[in-house]
Amino acid sequence: MEQSLPVYILSGFLGSGKTTLLQRLLDHWTLQGLRPAVIMNELGEVNLDGLLVEQSVPMAEMLGGCICCTSRGDLSTELTTLVKKESPDVVIIEATGAANPLEIVDAVTETSLYQQVELKGLITVVDAAHLLELYRSQQGATYRLMQEQIRCASVLILNKTDRIEAEEIAEISEVLRKWNSYAEILPAVRCELEPELLLGSVGGVIMEDRPADEAVDDGSERPLHSSHDHVMAYTHYFKNPVNSEEFERFVKELPRDVYRAKGIVTFNDTSSRFLFQYAYREADFMKITPQGEVPDVAVFIGEHFSSGELRTGLLRLEKRLLTRPAAVKRSL
Ligand SMILES: Nc1nc2c(ncn2[C@@H]2O[C@H](COP(=O)(O)OP(=O)(O)OP(=O)(O)O)[C@@H](O)[C@H]2O)c(=O)[nH]1
Numbered sequence: 001m002e003q004s005l006p007v008y009i010l011s012g013f014l015g016s017g018k019t020t021l022l023q024r025l026l027d028h029w030t031l032q033g034l035r036p037a038v039i040m041n042e043l044g045e046v047n048l049d050g051l052l053v054e055q056s057v058p059m060a061e062m063l064g065g066c067i068c069c070t071s072r073g074d075l076s077t078e079l080t081t082l083v084k085k086e087s088p089d090v091v092i093i094e095a096t097g098a099a100n101p102l103e104i105v106d107a108v109t110e111t112s113l114y115q116q117v118e119l120k121g122l123i124t125v126v127d128a129a130h131l132l133e134l135y136r137s138q139q140g141a142t143y144r145l146m147q148e149q150i151r152c153a154s155v156l157i158l159n160k161t162d163r164i165e166a167e168e169i170a171e172i173s174e175v176l177r178k179w180n181s182y183a184e185i186l187p188a189v190r191c192e193l194e195p196e197l198l199l200g201s202v203g204g205v206i207m208e209d210r211p212a213d214e215a216v217d218d219g220s221e222r223p224l225h226s227s228h229d230h231v232m233a234y235t236h237y238f239k240n241p242v243n244s245e246e247f248e249r250f251v252k253e254l255p256r257d258v259y260r261a262k263g264i265v266t267f268n269d270t271s272s273r274f275l276f277q278y279a280y281r282e283a284d285f286m287k288i289t290p291q292g293e294v295p296d297v298a299v300f301i302g303e304h305f306s307s308g309e310l311r312t313g314l315l316r317l318e319k320r321l322l323t324r325p326a327a328v329k330r331s332l
Pocket residue numbers: 012013014015016017018019020021049096097159160161162163188189190191
């Protein structure tokens with residue numbers, strides 16, 4: 001199967017240092033011989049940040065609104081078009097400072113239904129001085145939005161530490177830890193971080209395409225790779241059709257921390273393919289005949305759930321896991 005295209009979301013409040021980081025990451029990928037592409041979203045009609053990005057980097061711009069306030073479909077379409085037109089090796093979405101990142105997560109995973117894209121994680125850049133000031137006054141919409149952006153990050157960059165004292169860095173790090181106990185906190189000035197270190201800390205999503213023999217459940221306690229990270233999205237590409245009743249049961253029994261799921265599946269006991277939607281504990285299945293080549297895929301979005309467990313359950317439905325008697329006994 002083809003490798004999935006990694007997608008990163010870059011979030012953070014206005015002026016926190018997102019563009020500074022974006023440029024660092026683009027330089028890093030370009031030096032590695034990769035072809036990055038960018039989706040930029042600006043509140044104004046002119047993309048000033050975009051002017052700072054190398055002209056050779058393909059870029060889609062969504063101007064005049066914030067991604068989460070315009071239709072989610074727009075971002076999803078934009079991403080699909082960019083992938084088709086530019087065949088990048090990696091995509092980064094710089095979200096406007098006013099956007100709620102969870103809406104963007106939703107739009108990216110929407111695209112996973114039609115394209116081999118995989119949300120790797122969400123990087124949130126925090127302006128240390130700005131947050132400290134807001135934390136001390138504890139109010140306002142900005143404060144709440146920042147809190148939201150911090151809460152759903154898979155890695156936090158505590159930027160602009162040159163603007164606060166050493167004790168304050170410790171103080172604000174504690175605040176970040178309180179709001180998000182999963183994400184690694186990386187203090188920085190001008191987002192000067194080793195890109196490998198940063199990207200390595202994003203974690204969160206299991207690589208789907210491991211060889212089947214690695215996925216054999218031998219009943220041992222060997223933890224699945226990153227199964228308890230702060231996962232926001234798990235994308236599962238099916239290799240086999242599944243039984244419709246078993247799949248419906250699986251969806252119905254999803255852990256509470258998974259609050260959204262969607263996908264396209266082929267059942268081995270029906271003639272049609274189905275689009276399924278799951279939100280707020282309700283599932284909906286619709287017959288579809290997709291245009292073109294569309295993979296069977298399911299995306300699960302939530303907080304702190306174990307993607308390893310979901311993956312195991314789905315592999316089992318696909319009969320890609322060899323369940324040995326010992327393992328069966330344990331689960332009874
Ligand atoms: N003192 C200080 N300034 C910084 C640091 N990082 C970035 N800046 C400056 O902060 C300003 C905003 O940085 P950007 O990278 O454009 O921030 P942004 O989050 O993309 O801003 P928006 O596009 O408005 O959301 C720029 O003038 C940067 O040079 C830092 O660590 N310390």
